[in-house]
C-alpha cells in the first residue's frame with residue numbers, strides 16, 4: 001500500500017447529468033471488477049444516496065447477478081422501517097432491478113430486536129455488528145489475503161456535519177483501527193443506534209465515490225475538501241494507493257469549493 005492520492009472532484013451542472021455519469025462510472029467499475037475477479041463487491045450508504053443511483057435502472061451492461069452488496073452503515077431498525085438504509089435502497093433501486101436477493105447482505109433481521117435495546121454490560125449491538133463483520137469475512141477472506149476487505153467500490157454520502165457512513169465528527173470510532181464493522185449507540189443524528197464500516201475498511205477500497213448534491217451541502221463540501229486539516233470524517237476518506245476517492249457533486253454543492261475540479265471522463 002502506498003500513500004493516498006488526492007481526491008478527484010467532478011461537478012455537474014445539473015442533477016440528471018450527475019446521476020447519469022455516476023451510473024456510467026459504477027458500470028465501468030463493475031466491468032473491471034468482473035473481468036479481474038468474476039464478481040463486483042460494492043458497499044452503499046443511505047441518506048440521499050440511494051435515490052441518485054437510479055441511473056442504473058434498465059441500463060444495459062449491469063450484471064446484477066455478479067453484484068455482492070453490503071451496507072457501509074445501517075440503522076438499528078427493522079429492515080422495512082422508514083429509517084433503514086436497506087429500505088431506502090430497496091425502494092429506490094433493488095425493487096426496480098433484477099438483483100438476486102441473496103446478493104444483498106443486510107443486517108441479520110433476527111438480531112435487530114435485541115440490538116435495538118441497550119444492554120447492561122455488553123451491548124447487544126456488539127452481536128449484530130460481529131455477525132455483519134463475519135459476513136464480510138466470508139465474502140472476502142477466502143479470496144483475498146489482505147488484512148482488510150478490498151471493496152471494488154464504496155458509495156458514500158456526506159452529512160451537513162461532515163459525517164460519512166455513521167462516522168461522526170469527534171467520535172471515538174474515528175480512531176478504530178482493528179474492527180471492520182463497529183457499532184455506535186450515540187449517533188447525534190437519529191436513530192442513535194447504528195452499525196458502520198470503519199475507516200480501515202473504507203480506506204482499503206479500490207474506489208470510493210462520494211455523492212452530494214444541492215446548495216445545502218455547499219458549506220460542508222468546502223470544509224471537507226478545502227480544509228482537510230480540520231479532520232472531518234469525510235476528509236479522512238483517503239484510500240491507500242492505488243485506491244482512489246472521487247466526488248460526484250452538482251454545481252450547487254460545489255459552489256463554495258476552491259479545490260480543483262476535474263472534467264468527468266471514463
Ligand SMILES: O=C1O[C@H](COP(=O)(O)O)[C@@H](O)[C@H](O)[C@H]1O
Nearest residue numbers: 045046047048049157158159165
Ligand atoms: O445518517 C446518514 O447520513 C449520511 C448522509 O445522508 P444525507 O441524507 O445527508 O445524504 C448517509 O450517508 C448515511 O448513510 C446515513 O446513515
